[in-house]
Structure formats: C-alpha cells, structure tokens
Amino acid sequence: MKVSEYLREYNIKLLKSLGQNFLTNQKIAKEIVEKAEIDEKDVVLEIGPGAGALTEYLVLTGAKIIAVEVDKRLIPILKRFNKFDNIQIVFQDFLKFDLSILPKDFKVVANIPYSITGMILKKILFSRFSRAVLMVQKEVGERLLAPPRSDRSFLSVVVQNFTVAKKLLNVSKGNFIPQPKVDSVVLDLKRKKDFEYDIGEFWNFVSRCFEAKRKTLYNNLRKFTDVGCFSGFDLKRRPQELENEEFLELFERFKGCK
C-alpha cells in the first residue's frame, strides 16, 4: 500500500507540529537506504519512521533496526513490521530515548522532523554512532556543509571537524505529503575516528566563538577566556573566516590555558 493509502485507511491527519512530511517516493527511499550501505551486522536507528517509507527498505537489509516514533497514532500503520524479527519499534520521544543502550558504532538513517534538527544532531553527535544518513531541510544541510568564508554556523564547524560530511542526494519538495515549503537534502556524516577531544567541550567552545557571528574572534573569546592564550593567532577575523583545523588549534590553546 502507498503512504497516502495508509493514512486514509486509518484516518490520520498529519501534524505540522511533529514535522510530519512523509516521503511518498519509494525510489528515493530505496536509494537512501542503498547509499547508507547497511549490512546485516549493523544496528540501525531510525528516528521518526512515520508510515514506514524508509523502514520498508531498512528492514530488508537484515540489520537490527530500532525505530523511535513519538506519534502513537501510527501504531496501526507500523504494526505491519511485526512480522519481521529484526526490528523493534519504540513509541517514545526520541529526545528522551536513551542512546547508550545501542552498541558502539551504530548507524542512523532517518528523515528527521525539521523543527528539532539541531537537538537531534546534538544527540547523535554526542552518542557512539559511526555514521548518520539524514534527510534535512536543504538550507540547513547546505549550511552544515558550508566551507570557511561562506554563511556557516558553529554547527558547520563542529560537524565538519567531527565527521566527514557530504551530500548524498537532493530531494525536491514534491516527494512528500503534505508538500513542505522547501526542498530537502540527504547528508552523510561519517564519524572521524581520529577526533581526540571531548565532543561536548568542543561543541561549547565553538558555540561561544560564534556567539556574536559578526564580531571578531577577539571579542567573542574575551567574554569567556584569557585572550593571551592565543598569542600569534590573528583574532581580528570573524569566526566564519577560519579554517576548520584552526578551531582545533584554538581549542588546544584554550584547554592548555585553563
């Protein structure tokens, strides 16, 4: 059955507040799962399975799938997966879901609710994931991948230092019901095994460097640390102008100085 038929059969009206734009194009769902290169030894987290568009293909990989969905109205639609013994569907708010129960190096494949993208990303990056294939709003995805000296945020710097990040697919808004206002992209975030810092500390540091994006690094840093720690560094630049590696260097200095 098609996604729209399931929704009609169970009389479910999709909610904007839960970011419920369901993927209707099965070819795209299949392609996303193929590009995630799942094998049967993997444990895969799906956030927000919705009516199961991606789940259909995830379950066929033979991997162990844990799907976390907040909307219990979708139980009758998702119960069709009960016949598979490699999937567990948990009806819970993902933001309250305990990721520490998943084994190290688990993967994430999800078309996430856009209104909580930042919180979802934070939770994934702070976990023991190895790779995340995520559909996000195009503008958000492009900003996450934005290089130095373009319109980027602290999250672009964190994501690009902590993972090898690239775009896998463009997905236009016509492939969803209801149709969202914006297009989407699918990102591939592969954790860098050699990132040697505490992600929480690095996250806080970079976010403070970007606190006032239009101000210089000097002005941002002096609010929380001794700028003397960064001697020899050109602090007259704005945070968007630095290379990713320069943030690692700044962070090293900051830690050494504390």
Ligand SMILES: C[S@@+](CC[C@H](N)C(=O)[O-])C[C@H]1O[C@@H](n2cnc3c(N)ncnc32)[C@H](O)[C@@H]1O
């Ligand atoms: C963009 S839809 C994607 C649905 C489906 N995966 C697809 O591709 O068609 C986002 C899904 O996330 C669910 N969702 C929203 N907030 C959530 C939360 N806090 N925890 C878990 N699921 C959530 C929504 O109910 C919805 O099913």
